[in-house]
Amino acid sequence: xxxxxxDLPQARALNLPRAYPALRxxxxxxxxxxxxxxxxxVAATTGLVNPTVFPPLDTIASALIEALAKGRLWGDIAISxxxxxxxxxxxxxxxxxxxxxxxxxxxxxxxxxxxxxxFRQTSALALYPVFILLLGLGETSKVFxxxxxTLFPILLATIGGVKEVDRKLIEMAHAFGAARIVIFTRVVLxxxxxxxxxxxxxxxxxxxxxxxxxxMIGANSGLGFQVxxxxxxxxxxxxxxxxxxxxxxGLAANALLIAAQRRLCRWSDINA
Amino acid sequence: xxIEIDEISKQFGTTAALSPVSLAIPSGALVALLGPxxxxxxxxxxxxxxxxxxxxxxxxxxxxxxxxxxxxERRAGFVFQSYALFRHMTVFDNxxxxxxxxxxxxxxxxxxxxxxxxxxxxLIQLPxxxxxxxxxxxxxxxxxxxxxxxxxxxxxxxxxxxxFGALDxxxxxxxxxxxxxxxxxxxxxxxxxxxxxDEAMELADMVVVMxxxxxxxxxxxxxxxxxxxTPFVREFIGA
Numbered sequence: 218x219x220x221x222x223x224d225l226p227q228a229r230a231l232n233l234p235r236a237y238p239a240l241r242x243x244x245x246x247x248x249x250x251x252x253x254x255x256x257x258x259v260a261a262t263t264g265l266v267n268p269t270v271f272p273p274l275d276t277i278a279s280a281l282i283e284a285l286a287k288g289r290l291w292g293d294i295a296i297s298x299x300x301x302x303x304x305x306x307x308x309x310x311x312x313x314x315x316x317x318x319x320x321x322x323x324x325x326x327x328x329x330x331x332x333x334x335x336f337r338q339t340s341a342l343a344l345y346p347v348f349i350l351l352l353g354l355g356e357t358s359k360v361f362x363x364x365x366x367t368l369f370p371i372l373l374a375t376i377g378g379v380k381e382v383d384r385k386l387i388e389m390a391h392a393f394g395a396a397r398i399v400i401f402t403r404v405v406l407x408x409x410x411x412x413x414x415x416x417x418x419x420x421x422x423x424x425x426x427x428x429x430x431x432x433m434i435g436a437n438s439g440l441g442f443q444v445x446x447x448x449x450x451x452x453x454x455x456x457x458x459x460x461x462x463x464x465x466x467g468l469a470a471n472a473l474l475i476a477a478q479r480r481l482c483r484w485s486d487i488n489a
Numbered sequence: 490x491x492i493e494i495d496e497i498s499k500q501f502g503t504t505a506a507l508s509p510v511s512l513a514i515p516s517g518a519l520v521a522l523l524g525p526x527x528x529x530x531x532x533x534x535x536x537x538x539x540x541x542x543x544x545x546x547x548x549x550x551x552x553x554x555x556x557x558x559x560x561x562e563r564r565a566g567f568v569f570q571s572y573a574l575f576r577h578m579t580v581f582d583n584x585x586x587x588x589x590x591x592x593x594x595x596x597x598x599x600x601x602x603x604x605x606x607x608x609x610x611x612l613i614q615l616p617x618x619x620x621x622x623x624x625x626x627x628x629x630x631x632x633x634x635x636x637x638x639x640x641x642x643x644x645x646x647x648x649x650x651x652x653f654g655a656l657d658x659x660x661x662x663x664x665x666x667x668x669x670x671x672x673x674x675x676x677x678x679x680x681x682x683x684x685x686x687d688e689a690m691e692l693a694d695m696v697v698v699m700x701x702x703x704x705x706x707x708x709x710x711x712x713x714x715x716x717x718x719t720p721f722v723r724e725f726i727g728a
Contacts, residue, residue, distance in 0.1 A: 383571065383573060385569050385571055385573040386573050386575065388540060388569075388573070389567060389569065389573040390586070390590065391560060392538065392539075392540065392560045392561070392565070392567050393561070393586060393587040393590040393642065394560075394561035394587075394590055394591060394592075395590040399590065403575075404575060407575075407576075407577040408575075408576065408577065410577075482577070483622075484576055484577045484578075484622040484623075484624065
């Protein structure tokens, strides 16, 4: 009996510290989010806020499921992904090589920098009417405005990444007799990858932001259009459903990029 | 390799980093270039290695004019203060870098490279860290890896720029002995730059005290301590 009662606190002392930190880290990370959602649900069901403006979460969820089951939002998701995907891919395939070039070759950077700064400071949305005039109301102008806004974070991050590569690394490779092209591919590029990824993640966020704005202004399909349209038709649960989908897309894009970065930069992640 | 510096001067724009300096470094010596920042010691080291070229004067390696040799042709092993290890490469690949960077015709076979890297890892007494990345190493380990990388190309001389600058006092003492041992094993002519008089006096066979682009005194540590040649040397070494 005395042994048992002695054993018990010891066992608890052994088990608890192991379970505790994991629980606490989950609670500290997602606690506020869970609290916010719970508050929303309670406030909406008890009538603390107007449920026609803030429908309860279960109503939103069932509106989402119903819309998806009826095949209503799939086309919008697809077209939204297509627009932002094409624009993002185009921005990456122009921004990364151009940034590498500008970061490496001083005269090119000097010549291009003023005009790029000028373009960058001009809001992409302010230029959207210009793009519509030039490219029409179709897909091209929407893709182009997203491309425009996503290009600059990628470009600037790449230039910065290349320029910040430790000169001593380049000197060391040079001293070992490495050719310029080898120094670039084996030393400069790998060292710049983390900075490039910062640009990619910024751009992915910008792409979704511009996507929604462009779809709200001048589209008849896409998730941004559905948010607007649902509001016009007073289908508030559907409106929130589309908003949640957009938030989810943003999170998914970010998670994908982080995973890609982890794979490419195993070396930098180790102690970070 | 015997090194001779013959009336070398270096201008950066209008400022003179080195007034004409002359110095003979006997083959197999361990030499310290000692001086405060701005004394021209690093510039002199970089001119020796071919990272910088003199405005006037000559550098002779074993009596042959080496002034216009490129950095690759001089075959110097470099260690920088920041170590300049490639963060995205393992320790093994870092040490092998100088061999892998060679043109295909001069590159040793893979097995030979592996054999050499393994030997160097043993020399720096870290035989098991080949698969790690630099971010997983301590400062002292990084310095030793940088040293092994410099040795991998079988250099004709070893040039170290403040090799212990980024380390705490205790590790620094250990690594001083490590460098001394490696120097004695390989017999390489070794030149290191430092602003720390204890380090220079303890480690080097020959100390070159520099100030404002000029050589103030050259001699054995004991001689410099016993007979400082100029007021600057007396003050700088705190004798």
